[in-house]
Amino acid sequence: MREAKDYALQRAKIKALADEFGTTVSMTNSSFAKETSSESIDKFVQVAEYEVNGEWIETVGKPDTTVIPQDDGFLITAKVKGKAREIKRAKVELMAKVLCNGTDDKFETDRFNTNDQLYLSFRSPTDGYCLVYLIDESQKAYCLLPYRQQTTGNFPIKANRRYVLFSPKDADRSIASLVDEYTLNSQESKEYNQLYIIFSPNPLTKTIDRSTTELMPRETTVENFRKWLARCRRNDLDMAVEVKNIVIKGHEK
Numbered sequence: 001m002r003e004a005k006d007y008a009l010q011r012a013k014i015k016a017l018a019d020e021f022g023t024t025v026s027m028t029n030s031s032f033a034k035e036t037s038s039e040s041i042d043k044f045v046q047v048a049e050y051e052v053n054g055e056w057i058e059t060v061g062k063p064d065t066t067v068i069p070q071d072d073g074f075l076i077t078a079k080v081k082g083k084a085r086e087i088k089r090a091k092v093e094l095m096a097k098v099l100c101n102g103t104d105d106k107f108e109t110d111r112f113n114t115n116d117q118l119y120l121s122f123r124s125p126t127d128g129y130c131l132v133y134l135i136d137e138s139q140k141a142y143c144l145l146p147y148r149q150q151t152t153g154n155f156p157i158k159a160n161r162r163y164v165l166f167s168p169k170d171a172d173r174s175i176a177s178l179v180d181e182y183t184l185n186s187q188e189s190k191e192y193n194q195l196y197i198i199f200s201p202n203p204l205t206k207t208i209d210r211s212t213t214e215l216m217p218r219e220t221t222v223e224n225f226r227k228w229l230a231r232c233r234r235n236d237l238d239m240a241v242e243v244k245n246i247v248i249k250g251h252e253k
Helices: 002-023 222-235
Strands: 029-035 042-045 054-070 073-086 095-100 111-113 115-123 128-135 141-144 155-157 163-165 182-184 190-198 216-219 242-250
Touching: 002 054, 002 073, 002 190, 002 242, 054 222, 095 155, 095 242, 111 115, 115 190, 141 222, 190 222, 216 222
Parallel strands: 111 242
Antiparallel strands: 029 042, 029 073, 054 073, 095 115, 115 163, 115 182, 128 141, 128 155, 128 190, 141 216, 190 242
16 A cells, blocks of 8 residues: 555655646556455556656645545545646766666566565666755665775776676775675564655765764755755756665565
8 A cells, every 4th residue: 555655645646747748748647456354465557658847846744644544445535736847958867777686687676575686787878976865654764875994985897898786796896895785674564665766967975974883874854865865956957866666575474
């Protein structure tokens, strides 16, 4: 159900952008969610892709979702208010793939089990700088990239090169000892996280954060992270942000 609500909010944002700024290609989208006594099944059917001529900057207030029972599932409606801007130039097209327990692109997935290893395959057509954050259900934002021991505040990227992030053996020898490796865990039966991959050809610096333990990435609150990201996107028209939803399955209780 959580995935279905998130999807409904995403579609509400896209519809708002399309209504305000228009689209280049039309799209028809439908969603279906069904629950049984033992599990929840979410299915999404996308008929056609479209590209809106606007960009969502930040959400204002708390989004509202309503679940309406139907004969064969649920109807979910979503309302969201935010700030946006018209896209007047082509964005940098990134290649970002979330990988589980392997560094080849064939390991791409959005489903993890507790103790699975996380990697990120990344490529950009231009030189620039990259940041990666993980948002969990406790409303914390963890800075996964740059690595904890790096002091530059960002991670430099060379054009047309494939990076495998969070893997020491795939890193340049000069920084291999600095690379953090990440194992995903959940204390719940199922947990929903988001990865924010942020890239710009212009210099950028991560938000202020703090270290809690040597085993955990540096962290800040989701509120502080979103305010920082909104400021960055307002000031940097070249910034590209990709959000990857991932599900972590915990041990059966």
